[in-house]
Amino acid sequence: MILASNSLTSPAIGTIFWAVFIFSIFFAILAKFAWKPILSMIKQRDESIKGSLAAAENARKEMIKLQSDNEAILRKARDERENILKEARDVRDKLIAEAKSKATQEAEKIVESAKTGIEREKAKALSEIHQQVTVLSIEVASKLLGEKLGKTGEQEKLIEKYLKDIELNKN
Amino acid sequence: MKKHIFAYLIFALLIAIFPLQVSGQEGQGSHGSGNQKEEKFNPSEFIMDHIGDSHEWHILTKKNGESVAIYLPVIIYNKKSGLNVFSSRKLAHGHEYKGFRLEEEGEYKGRIVALDDSGQIDKGNMPLDFSMTKTVIGMLAAALIGLWLFLSLAHSYRKTGISYPKGIQKFLEPIIYFIRDDIVIPNIGQEKHEKFMPYLLSVFFFILINNVMGLIPFPPPFGANVTGNIAVTMSLALFTFTIIQLNGTKNYWRHIFATPGVPFWLLPIMIPVEIIGMFSKPFALTVRLFANITAGHIIVMSLLALIFIFDSLTVAPVSIIFVIFMDCLELLVAFLQAYVFTLLSALFISLAVAEEHH
Numbered sequence: 382m383i384l385a386s387n388s389l390t391s392p393a394i395g396t397i398f399w400a401v402f403i404f405s406i407f408f409a410i411l412a413k414f415a416w417k418p419i420l421s422m423i424k425q426r427d428e429s430i431k432g433s434l435a436a437a438e439n440a441r442k443e444m445i446k447l448q449s450d451n452e453a454i455l456r457k458a459r460d461e462r463e464n465i466l467k468e469a470r471d472v473r474d475k476l477i478a479e480a481k482s483k484a485t486q487e488a489e490k491i492v493e494s495a496k497t498g499i500e501r502e503k504a505k506a507l508s509e510i511h512q513q514v515t516v517l518s519i520e521v522a523s524k525l526l527g528e529k530l531g532k533t534g535e536q537e538k539l540i541e542k543y544l545k546d547i548e549l550n551k552n
Numbered sequence: 553m554k555k556h557i558f559a560y561l562i563f564a565l566l567i568a569i570f571p572l573q574v575s576g577q578e579g580q581g582s583h584g585s586g587n588q589k590e591e592k593f594n595p596s597e598f599i600m601d602h603i604g605d606s607h608e609w610h611i612l613t614k615k616n617g618e619s620v621a622i623y624l625p626v627i628i629y630n631k632k633s634g635l636n637v638f639s640s641r642k643l644a645h646g647h648e649y650k651g652f653r654l655e656e657e658g659e660y661k662g663r664i665v666a667l668d669d670s671g672q673i674d675k676g677n678m679p680l681d682f683s684m685t686k687t688v689i690g691m692l693a694a695a696l697i698g699l700w701l702f703l704s705l706a707h708s709y710r711k712t713g714i715s716y717p718k719g720i721q722k723f724l725e726p727i728i729y730f731i732r733d734d735i736v737i738p739n740i741g742q743e744k745h746e747k748f749m750p751y752l753l754s755v756f757f758f759i760l761i762n763n764v765m766g767l768i769p770f771p772p773p774f775g776a777n778v779t780g781n782i783a784v785t786m787s788l789a790l791f792t793f794t795i796i797q798l799n800g801t802k803n804y805w806r807h808i809f810a811t812p813g814v815p816f817w818l819l820p821i822m823i824p825v826e827i828i829g830m831f832s833k834p835f836a837l838t839v840r841l842f843a844n845i846t847a848g849h850i851i852v853m854s855l856l857a858l859i860f861i862f863d864s865l866t867v868a869p870v871s872i873i874f875v876i877f878m879d880c881l882e883l884l885v886a887f888l889q890a891y892v893f894t895l896l897s898a899l900f901i902s903l904a905v906a907e908e909h910h
Contacts (some may be wrong), residue, residue: 389604389846393785395627395681396605400787407695407758408791412750415702419709420749423728426714522906 424524557850595857602853603846604662605781607640607654609772622772624689628652630666630679640683650678687784694761702757729885731756731894739898744905748898751795755788763845763886776805779889780845782838789834792897796833800904833900837893839861844889848882 519540577837601610609622617821622642630636633651642649643664646656648671652664660673664681684692705724712718717725736745736752760777760812778784806812808826810819855874 390782391602392786393605393681394783395683396685396687396781396783397787397790398682399684400691400784401790403688403691403695404754404758404787404791407698408751408754410699411702411754415699415706416750418706419702419728420732420746422709422714423725423732429714504705 511544517541581624593857593860593863595854595861598857599831599850599853600858603777603780603849607664608644609685609689609776611772624686625684626652627682627684628664628679628716629682631677632666686776687778687781690765690773690778691762691784693773694758694765694778697765698757698761727756735891735895735898738858739895739902740905741902747799748901751791752894752898755791756890756896759788759893760842760886760890763890764883766845766849767882767886771902777846777849779841780849781840783815785841786834786838787845788836788841788893792837792900793831793834795897796900797830799901801907804901804904806884833896841889841893844885848878848885852878852882859889 519537522536522540560674605622607626609624611620613619613624621644623644624640626636626638626643627638628636630652636650636652638649640654641655643652646653648667651667653667653673654664655661655673664679664683666674666677666679668677701724703721705720708719708721712721731753732745732749736749740748762778762784765774766777766779808830809823811822811826814822855871855878858871859865
């Protein structure tokens with residue numbers, strides 16, 4: 382038993398006692414005051430890093446989504462603007478066209494009424510001229526032919542006859 | 553600036569020590585009884601004096617054979633005289649004190665023995681030696697360094713919170729992460745690992761600090777061969793053993809006393825085998841750490857012993873170059889053995905806490 386007789390390979394009871402004693406205290410103090418806070422801090426940090434990474438990834442996705450949303454909204458807005466502008470243009474055109482047609486109608490109406498008025502006035506004037514002419518003719522004729530034509534009745538008949546001829550001719 | 557002064561100091565000390573040791577070779581072992589100046593240098597004694605434990609912390613031997621040492625407290629219990637506490641100075645040079653003597657030769661070399669009335673060794677009444685030896689002081693210093701290191705680390709975490717690591721955290725945190733992510737979690741698993749982290753971290757750093765301190769030759773408390781002491785490694789293995797037995801699941805005990813799939817008539821063979829297995833695990837831990845560290849120290853001391861064997865200073869540069877190389881290797885071994893002890897502890901714990909899965 383060379384091992385047992387050698388002090389190198391035979392554990393001394395005193396050293397075992399001290400080793401157990403020192404290591405127990407070392408372990409107990411570290412477990413309570415060092416490893417507990419250190420490990421919990423490391424764990425917390427790991428979790429916070431994991432959380433931050435996940436949050437960053439989420440934010441990135443969110444941003445991409447927002448970007449595409451923005452684009453869609455922008456596109457929609459542009460379309461909307463186009464539509465509104467087009468509508469406005471249509472409305473304007475319509476309004477202008479309406480106004481134009483109305484104005485034309487009005488103008489036509491005015492021209493029409495003016496025409497009828499002129500016609501009426503003309504007819505009136507003509508009939509007045511007729512009468513005047515008739516009276517003047519009679520007066521002139523009576524003055525010229527007063528003495529030649531004794532009987533007024535016959536003269537008037539004659540004039541009437543002429544006038545009728547004139548009227549017939551007129552048409 | 554401080555660093556430079558420190559480096560010079562170490563260099564000066566090395567220069568001071570080497571010639572002294574060379575001349576001290578005659579004085580080796582002669583400061584006891586004899587006055588034979590021409591005693592031959594005994595490399596085995598030279599090495600074993602360093603590897604083994606001691607009640608005094610030898611610093612240097614003067615030219616006149618006088619040794620300069622730190623005398624450590626002796627705490628000794630004996631049925632006859634009860635508990636005695638005194639300085640080992642009282643026992644130096646083979647002096648007798650309170651009926652005790654520190655043997656320098658023979659069967660009880662290096663041990664304190666009780667003497668009977670006639671001054672002979674009282675073999676039937678060996679005292680229990682609880683002295684704070686070199687190993688104990690070295691271990692105590694390592695524990696204090698470890699406590700200071702990790703309590704200040706915990707304190708710095710309280711200050712920085714969960715922000716990025718700063719200062720001392722930058723150095724120690726990767727090691728803690730390494731132990732957690734590469735040793736403990738792969739073996740024990742995510743759910744149960746938290747329970748064993750404090751022990752495995754403590755044992756890793758305790759071994760590592762002791763290993764590294766053992767590589768630094770000077771001044772005390774550095775240079776003690778703590779993890780190369782079988783009592784220390786046995787104590788550490790005892791902790792792993794205890795933790796395994798305390799945390800063993802029903803499955804673990806069933807595998808020992810009723811190994812599944814084994815016919816009942818084989819159990820009388822299987823149970824002893826399994827029980828031997830229980831003890832062989834901590835035994836493996838004990839021997840592996842002890843043997844690796846001791847081997848490293850023996851090689852370094854042998855290389856230094858070459859100088860005295862050849863009795864020539866011209867061998868010194870060669871020796872020193874080899875020692876420096878060995879120290880680099882030993883630094884690697886210091887980390888490696890701390891890692892292996894932790895890894896095996898984690899593995900053995902994982903075997904005990906494993907749930908049934910087949």
